[in-house]
Amino acid sequence: MQTQLADFIRDTPEGREADAILRKCVHCGFCTATCPTYQVLGDDLDSPRGRIYLIKRALEGAPVTDKTRLHLDRCLTCRACETTCPSGVQYGRLVDIGRAVVEERTQRGPWDRVKRAVLSFGVPRSGLFGAALRLGQLVGMAPHARPSGAWPEPRHARRMLALRGCVQPSLAPSINAAAARVLDRIGISLLEVPGAGCCGAVRFHLNDQDAGRDDMRALIDAWWPIEAEAIVMTASGCGTNVKEYHHLLANDAQYRAKAQRISEMTRDLSEVIRPEDFPQGKGRARVAFHSPCTLQHGQQIRGKVEALLTHVGYELVPVRDAHLCCGSAGAYSLLQPEIANELRTRKLAALEEGAPQAIATANIGCLTHLQEPTATPVRHWIELIDAALA
Ligand code: SF4
Ligand code: SF4
Numbered sequence: 144m145q146t147q148l149a150d151f152i153r154d155t156p157e158g159r160e161a162d163a164i165l166r167k168c169v170h171c172g173f174c175t176a177t178c179p180t181y182q183v184l185g186d187d188l189d190s191p192r193g194r195i196y197l198i199k200r201a202l203e204g205a206p207v208t209d210k211t212r213l214h215l216d217r218c219l220t221c222r223a224c225e226t227t228c229p230s231g232v233q234y235g236r237l238v239d240i241g242r243a244v245v246e247e248r249t250q251r252g253p254w255d256r257v258k259r260a261v262l263s264f265g266v267p268r269s270g271l272f273g274a275a276l277r278l279g280q281l282v283g284m285a286p287h288a289r290p291s292g293a294w295p296e297p298r299h300a301r302r303m304l305a306l307r308g309c310v311q312p313s314l315a316p317s318i319n320a321a322a323a324r325v326l327d328r329i330g331i332s333l334l335e336v337p338g339a340g341c342c343g344a345v346r347f348h349l350n351d352q353d354a355g356r357d358d359m360r361a362l363i364d365a366w367w368p369i370e371a372e373a374i375v376m377t378a379s380g381c382g383t384n385v386k387e388y389h390h391l392l393a394n395d396a397q398y399r400a401k402a403q404r405i406s407e408m409t410r411d412l413s414e415v416i417r418p419e420d421f422p423q424g425k426g427r428a429r430v431a432f433h434s435p436c437t438l439q440h441g442q443q444i445r446g447k448v449e450a451l452l453t454h455v456g457y458e459l460v461p462v463r464d465a466h467l468c469c470g471s472a473g474a475y476s477l478l479q480p481e482i483a484n485e486l487r488t489r490k491l492a493a494l495e496e497g498a499p500q501a502i503a504t505a506n507i508g509c510l511t512h513l514q515e516p517t518a519t520p521v522r523h524w525i526e527l528i529d530a531a532l533a
Contacts, residue, residue, distance in 0.1 A: 144168045144195075149204030156394055157240045158202070164237045165199050167230045168192075174224035174234075179468045180217050183485050188214045191224035191234055198241030207248040215242050217482060219475055220348060221436035221468040226443070235441070236390070239352070246350045262474050263349050266309055267341035267358055273313035286514075288313065291320035297332035302371045303415065305333050306362075306381055309341035311507045318377050318507070321529035322412055326375075328532060329420045333375065339365040344384040347391070348473050356395070359388055363401050374409045377525060379506045380473065383441035385409045411438065412525060413447040413505070424456025424531055431460050431499035432524065433490065433513065435506035436468050448505060448524045455531040460497025464489075471512035483512070491517055503527055 146165045152158035174191040175181050181190035188197065197214055201207045215238065222235045251259070265271050279285030303326065305319050312319075323333040339362055347355025362385075366374070376382030384391075386409050392402035430452060438444050449459055470476055470486030491513060494502050502517075503524040504510050514521040 144170060144199070146199060146203070148202050151204070152202055152244065157243070161198070161202055161237055161240045164233050165195065165202075168195050168228075168232045169230055170196075171229070173229060174227045174232075177223040177227045177466055179219060179221060179223065179470075179486055180482060182467075183482055184217070186214075189217055191228075191232075194218055194238065194241075195232070195234065198237055198244075201241060201244050201248070207245050209249055212245050212249045212251075215245055217479060219436070219468050219470070219472040219486075221472060222440035223436060223466055223468065226440045226466065239347075242350050243352055258478065259349050259351075262477065263346050263351050263354060266345045266474065267343075269307070269309045269312055269340050272310055276313045288315055289317045291316035292324070294320050294323050295327040295332070297334055299327070299330050299332040301331045303331055303333055303373045303375045304339075304366065304369065304371045305335050305375050305377060306342060306385070307335050307339055308378055308381055308507070309345060311378055314511055315507055315523065317526060318523045321523070321526045322375065322377050325416065325525060325529050325532065329416060331415070334371065336365055342381040342384045343391075344380060345473060347384070356392065359384075359392060359402070360395075360398055363388070363398060363405060366405065367401060369404070369408065372408075373415060374405065375412055375415055376409060377412050377505075377523065378508075379411060379435045379438035379442065379444075380508055382409060382411045383437040386442065411442055411444055411447075411505075413438075413444060413451065416451065416528075418450050418454035421455055421528075421532060423454055427456035427458070427531060428500040428527075429460055429498065430457045430527065431462050431494040431497060431502050433462070433469060433494055433502055433504040433509060434465060435504060435509045436472070438505050439466065448503070451528060452503060452524060455528055457503075457527060457531070460499050463493040463496060465493075467493075469509050469513055471506075471508040473508060476508075476512050487512060487516070495519060501527065 146162050148158050172192050178190045187193040197211050224234050276285050326333045341358045343355040343358035386406050388402035389406040392398045469490040470483035476483035502521045510521050
């Protein structure tokens with residue numbers, strides 16, 4: 144695609160990166176076939192190809208309107224289009240650049256600003272989020288978290304760090320505890336560092352990119368110096384973000400090297416345990432696995448969780464359209480509830496087609512979003528492995 148970026152961005156690092164990405168796009172439209180918002184809305188401007196065109200025009204200096212922002216807001220950042228694109232267009236990076244420009248040049252309405260400010264202030268602060276959740280539980284408006292069970296004492300020479308995260312400690316403390324027990328069985332002690340909270344994805348994807356980068360720096364400071372062989376992510380959304388710190392903080396001279404080191408050390412939990420670490424099992428429950436977009440598209444990890452679940456004895460049921468987003472997408476389900484709920488309805492129909500006894504996933508956002516309307520238990524896959532080994 145030919146480009147003529149405007150003076151305000153052409154010679155900046157973002158401009159150069161966006162230009163290189165835009166030039167790769169041949170406008171073939173293959174990506175529209177796997178775009179969830181295009182499937183729901185049927186408008187080319189709600190497809191990757193249409194959004195790429197809108198971003199190109201914005202970066203070329205064309206007028207930017209609320210409608211431009213709406214089509215970018217409706218994007219889930221699921222990155223299914225990246226997996227599909229034969230030309231290797233890095234849509235996720237392009238949309239970050241496009242969103243920052245469009246945000247700066249438009250003015251959101253008061254209600255939209257209030258919602259975003261509340262989410263941006265409350266979600267990354269795990270103490271505040273936990274207090275709000277407890278209040279919701281007291282008045283019966285929020286579900287109670289499952290008991291986490293014991294966290295094994297650190298006793299092994301091999302040590303890895305776990306990210307506590309922002310909402311997961313309140314919503315599902317059982318996930319990291321289950322990971323610690325499973326890793327303990329294979330000779331690895333999992334540790335949480337006090338103060339290592341939000342990875343920055345929440346505020347970054349609410350388009351408060353500077354505040355998101357502040358959260359990233361704060362997390363690096365909490366972890367540094369790192370006295371462990373790896374950093375383990377039990378939420379694939381956070382994992383995708385931390386693996387990209389080297390890129391997101393590339394222009395920060397003070398943090399660039401630390402960010403690079405942290406990205407190199409970061410692993411999804413499914414990358415640090417292998418089926419052969421455990422005895423083979425059989426005859427366990429039928430499970431449908433929902434691979435979050437951040438796992439299958441963001442990190443391009445496929446088949447690992449499925450192999451682990453099968454190895455310990457779970458029966459995996461086939462899932463139609465497994466590449467499609469469930470509609471959670473961070474704060475998306477709160478900001479675009481109609482599209483998010485439609486995608487969830489479609490996803491649950493696909494997941495429950497094989498009459499599973501449980502749904503497994505790998506990200507706290509997908510887990511809580513999917514669990515809300517269904518009686519089928521939705522669990523993090525590590526909780527199922529932990530239960531199988533107990
Ligand atoms: S992003 Fe890729 S698949 Fe989509 S229109 Fe461009 S080249 Fe084609
Ligand atoms: S990231 Fe997902 S929702 Fe956004 S354009 Fe790509 S496929 Fe569509």
